[in-house]
Amino acid sequence: MHKRLGLVIAATELASVAALLFLLRQPGLPSQFDVLLVFALPISFGLHVMEEFIFPGGGPEWFRAARPQFSGQYTDAYFFRINAIPLALAFLVTLGTFDFAGGFTYFGIRAWLAFVSFQGFNVLFFHVLGMIRTKRYSPGIVTGLVLFVPLVVIAFSHLLRTGVVDVFSAIVAIGIGYAVLAVLDHIKATGVKPAASN
Secondary structure, eight states: OHHHHHHHHHHHHHHHHHHHHHHHTOSSSOOHHHHHHHHHHHHHHHHHHHHHHTSSOOHHHHHHHHOGGGTTTOOHHHHHHHHHHHHHHHHHHHHTTBOSSSSBOHHHHHHHHHHHHHHHHHIIIIIIHHHHHHTSOOTTHHHIIIIIHHHHHHHHHHHHHTTSSOHHHHHHHHHHHHHHHHHHHHHHHHTOOOOOOO
16 A cells, blocks of 8 residues: 555656646746645645655554544555545646636635645644544644645635635635535544444
């Protein structure tokens, strides 16, 4: 699983950096800061997954300790899916933000902001609170706090200040980010098999 996940991370990071460098030179796009801002999502996410599973790693063991009720579901296949699919989506959502007319697409930037919100909630509810509960280092906490938390703050403040999104759209993006996290957690919870009683 680590090797396959490492390949997905490497491919996504390389594709993100290549697309970023290419798009920074193209006319008809938002400012360079805006382009860098949206590409911070897939790049940060790839580094976050790398911290969890490759360096320093230890994610599977910590996740099982932090949420033992789901330990039966925490298989290598699960960890691969739950990281590889969103990582690819982060890259695709980022590409979908550009209208190539000097701005962002209406739905693309809002979907991107919802994804950023989801990641922020994931860091808070899963990593920060999990680390408090377990009293041990949570793989992913460093990139979560150093990359995702500033990304959430900068993204919302910048996009609101520049008028790219309005307050209502920002609130909806936050709601969608939280709802996606809650739905995924509910799906995971309903898949747990009850323990056999003696």
